Amino acid sequence: MTTAFPTLETPRLLLREIGPDDAPALLAIHGDAEHMKWFGTDPISTLAQARALVETFAGWRRQPNPGTRWGLVRRDAPEAGLIGSCGLFAWNRGWRKCTLGYELARAACGQGLMHEALQAVLAWGHETMQLHRLEAQVHERNRASLALLQRLGFEHEGRLREVAWWGGQPHDLLMLARLAGSRLAGPPPAA
Template identity: 65%
Template sequence: MSFPTLETPRLRLRELTLDDAPALLAIHGDGPAMRHFGTDPLTTLAEAEDLVRRFAAWRQQPHPGVRWGLERRADGALVGSCGLFAWNREWAKCSTGYELARTARGQGLMREALRAAFDWGFAQMGLHRIEAQIHPDNAPSLALAEGLGFVREGRLREVAFWGGQRHDLWQLGLLRGDWPPRQD
């Protein structure tokens, strides 16, 4: 399968390449901005290159996925990424994850990107359900997910570990029948 490039009014969702490693290092190396992402901040270019390779490997796994780089069309800058992964074909479900550079936040870019990604996932992957796990203190991410139709289903106690400590996460789900969300 060729990589699914998607277009939105302001973004191009495209395959990440090793040329994106410096931008990913800037995003994933921003510890305070990434404190709820679920991994420790990146510290080297080599770690960012490994991240690109891991995202590319998702397409080859038994439970594959896709991770798009979010390129701003106005200037070609990589401002984040989003993806659908851990695809269980039999159950028609997967997980989602996303992050955005601090300088690109508050502009509706991730909402725009996720709408395109979810449209593609429901249509091309035949999904019935998309899941998200979000840190309870990540109010902007919770608001984004709920604004896209996700429903909080429960709190997973101490399910994650990064930054030297265990973290609770909210489990959220979005069903095909709830997509697309109302336009308010």
């Protein structure tokens, strides 16, 4: 991977590096316990936890099996700040695979923004990282995320029993994957 952060653009979004100034927006997103109930971690409640999340995302690019996490901002209002993030992590270069993760602020949901962002991220992953396989693990009750992944060409492969732990209990997750050359399953949602 290159050392410069790979900024991406879509018709409505700028996907850019997440920085310290984004901590309040991350706190608002990751602190929304009801909206983030299927994200896979307990909600955060302090600015210090949000700053630690910024450092975690930055650290992905320094690890032996790095990843990249983009902050999503609207191109027509970048000053409004972060509306979500998405990224690729746990890169296994030898196997040419990576894991996909994402979240969006409640107010930005239902507008096709994450679909738009992930199309750019998936294309970048296939081109730049030479990925053949992209994986996503999703709770079966997260219907919106499952539908999004299906539209992006991900296929259900099975259930990972009690693979995750949050909210004081174990959770099963569904494993979905997309291979290089997969086609989108349907048109993106209307803008």
